[in-house]
Amino acid sequence: MNVIRNYVFRLYPTSPQRDRLTAMLHDHCELYNAALEHRREAYRRAGASIRAVEQMAELTDMRAARPDQAVWSFTSQQQTIRRLDKAFKAFFRRIKAGEKPGYPRFRSAHRFDSVDFRHGDGIKFDATKSSPGHATLRVQGVGVIKVRMHRNLPDGAKLGQVTVKREGAGPRARWYVALPVEVDTAPLPETGRTVGVDLGVAHLLTASEPIPDLTDHDGHAPNPRHARTATEKLATAQRALSRCQRGSNRRRKARDRVAALHGKVRRQRVDGARKAALALVRHADVIVLENLQTANMTKRPKPVPNGDGTFAPNGAAAKSGLNKSILDAGWGVLVNAILVKAEEAGREVVFVNPANTSRRCARCGHTAAGNRVAQAKFECLACGHVDHADRNAALNILRAGTAHRDAA
Structure with missing residues (x-):
């Protein structure tokens, strides 16, 4: 039986890397809020609905005008746009179901705690060149971060989405990388209970x-x-x-x-x-x-x-x-x-x-x-x-x- 198992490992960034990771979250939060404002204003002024594909097509021009945003992975910024699109789809689904709508809200930089990537594009997890129990995570715009592995990934694991997330705030914050992996699990023996x-x-x-x-x-x-x-x-x-x-x-x-x-x-x-x-x-x-x-x-x-x-x-x-x-x-x-x-x-x-x-x-x-x-x-x-x-x-x-x- 194949299931998706989420492997979460703690990151140990240096002080400069921690500052860069915080800046990455801040810039992605700014992008999320700007995309939300774009959708709100388009509908308020012309009754038009902006699709995620249209906003992703504008990322190239945005990165050319904003060198600070161009530091980060293009694919991770696409994932942030998709994140907003999922929020709108959930909003419309709740409306059709007669539930409390919950219109998507602007996000505070203190509460925007994760960024999604596609492995191999702006991020790379590597456990082959490190000592047992350790690995490295290369993040575009941040550098190579040490990773502690409390368990091994399954043999032949194929990495797709990778999420870098923060827990807490300031110097006391903990940083993690989440790796969803499809694994083949065998059911436990039956007990009859x-x-x-x-x-x-x-x-x-x-x-x-x-x-x-x-x-x-x-x-x-x-x-x-x-x-x-x-x-x-x-x-x-x-x-x-x-x-x-x-x-x-x-x-x-x-x-x-x-x-x-x-x-x-x-x-x-x-x-x-x-x-x-x-x-x-x-x-x-x-x-x-x-x-x-x-x-x-x-x-x-x-x-x-x-x-x-x-x-x-x-x-x-x-x-x-x-x-x-x-x-x-x-x-x-x-x-x-x-x-x-x-x-x-x-x-x-x-x-x-x-x-x-x-x-x-x-x-x-x-x-x-x-x-x-x-x-x-x-x-x-x-x-x-x-x-x-x-x-x-x-x-x-x-x-x-x-x-x-x-x-x-």
């Missing part, structure tokens, strides 16, 4: 049965709470940022510190999600998950007016704490990691309706809100079955997924 997984806050997940290297004997996987662990450092950095004058160098450095802390939390969350997903796909052939709508679950509660200009308590403070815990758990990151690992391993992922999974008895099927005695305790009012609430939910999810597959 189907597992139901309940995502939670007290525990990151609870499985319907213990999973080696992931859960305890009760099926619980601990929630690392990376954001909560970094709360004190983040709060200190945010306070320092709020005291700085806008536009000052101190504010820029303080902003970089905040970005670096958030970047560390994100990397920890992604790493944990990938390890958990790998343990799941190694253990079971079929993984059953709830089809959770995290965006809806983390909405703020609506105010409750009393009619006299005041508002009744609506539990906003408690809901805010729950929302932070849900987002810190990173359910979406974990589900995406499971989908990616399952595709590579030839496993099946089934999504079921989450309604009443925590209120239904896994033994007799009785459903009632009173069955949930406490956050962690389930006690059926009909048959007296007692279990951990999350484990009971995982068994219900497993049963619903099995029924769904049998019906299909």
